[in-house]
């Protein structure tokens with residue numbers, strides 16, 4: 001599937017930031033560009049001028065190492081200037097190698113240690129329900145990330161509390177840090193696992209913008225259960241040298257030639 | 268003390284609708300009153316300490332004040348990263364009520380003994396660490412927690428402790444309390460060890476040795492000024508804690524002196540749990556004896572520092 005201009009633009013923003021910082025989680029960010037794009041273009045309620053507005057929807061990027069894609073969409077949507085992306089990882093930048101609440105407008109939780117987003121998301125969803133708020137909570141995790149048991153503790157609790165205002169999404173790119181998830185720790189049958197933990201669960205091609213829009217329009221999937229979307233993605237999507245290649249999970253010491261090679265892929 | 272802490276959560280929940288209780292599979296009947304009156308703000312979650320700390324963080328992000336309660340070891344060791352990241356990095360007003368600080372769970376063995384909880388909680392930026400000396404002080408502490416904007420670790424001693432604290436001394440987080448004055452020496456104590464020190468001071472008095480007791484209920488933020496001032500007037504100082512000697516109250520006193528008043532260092536001796544896991548069961552008192560935390564060791568340490576025979 002060829003990217004449209006918007007998917008290319010957001011990827012270009014990611015590269016701008018990587019060029020500024022000389023590093024970044026390329027593979028991890030590129031697998032979730034379309035997921036974030038659809039969330040921020042068509043699903044989430046937010047006001048970039050008032051990022052703390054009480055009636056906003058909450059999005060938590062639990063796989064915080066994918067923050068380049070989050071910074072790209074937040075900048076694009078006006079939470080901070082696009083020109084700030086090139087400050088990525090510089091000493092006094094707001095944009096660190098993992099996203100921080102209170103520093104980056106639009107970031108709800110400081111993540112980076114894997115396995116924290118779902119428990120926090122459950123707490124927020126419970127709080128919003130207590131406050132009779134109609135705001136929703138979305139958490140995006142990695143696939144390797146859900147090796148962590150804390151996720152499953154929280155998933156069980158979300159089902160117990162019938163959190164219809166909570167949607168957990170998995171960026172199922174089939175790779176983690178060392179290699180393939182089937183080799184490191186196979187998650188299959190993943191959809192059945194989520195279902196058996198009490199989530200009404202759907203699968204989608206996580207790079208297909210209209211399929212993502214269609215499925216997210218159906219949220220919440222049930223009247224008394226939380227929702228889950230397993231997004232099938234490709235790590236490093238759009239960059240042939242990086243697609244499916246664990247070497248590109250994270251890169252540092254990038255040269256101008258490396259960066260140019262990346263821009264060329266989007267030409 | 269535990270009953271008082273939970274009673275206070277109920278009282279607080281009536282005063283302020285931001286107050287939430289989160290337990291992790293506690294005993295039957297816990298906080299039934301709150302559960303009945305405010306079912307929405309009472310959460311009894313599964314055996315899942317990592318999750319409940321993250322959940323409490325999420326609730327606090329939206330303006331609630333969660334009081335989280337379970338056994339101290341599980342609320343510290345099991346979910347240390349959640350405490351560090353979810354509570355302390357985010358700097359959220361979550362209160363951790365930790366059952367069984369020190370040797371309370373003696374018969375249950377070392378998996379259940381919170382011996383290093385003060386040290387590891389104290390190491391975390393933004394975290395306050397408090398160990399009240401009895402149920403009355405627990406009441407004063409708990410009722411003062413609504414407005415503190417940061418996380419608090421509250422260490423519970425054993426149940427049914429004697430009441431030694433006094434209303435007139437009040438309670439201010441981060442301010443030590445002079446429980447007894449003495450011209451010769453000073454015990455600096457925290458938690459229920461304040462009780463042991465007061466008893467020991469009575470014994471010493473009979474032998475003509477006049478020893479005071481400074482109760483440091485808040486180990487962090489540490490009351491540098493109060494502690495140093497109290498140490499200046501005496502010849503010997505013995506710190507006493509039901510906690511491993513590394514990293515707890517005694518260490519905090521040494522650090523404080525080392526930075527601000529190194530000339531006070533030679534006066535200090537520390538009593539606490541030795542640097543090893545418990546190898547005995549029995550009762551809290553038998554463990555304290557095994558660890559060498561008794562009136563007679565306190566007398567011995569004080570007399571040695573004062574330069575006399577014990």
Ligand SMILES: Cc1ncc(C[n+]2csc(CCOP(=O)(O)OP(=O)(O)O)c2C)c(N)n1
Pocket residue numbers: 027028031063065112113114115141142143144145146171173175176177235249
């Ligand atoms: C608690 C914790 N353990 C280990 C790491 C180091 N780490 C960062 S990313 C990663 C792999 C994550 O894989 P996955 O969730 O599949 O993310 P993606 O493949 O999308 O990058 C690891 C092990 C971490 N950040 N946090």
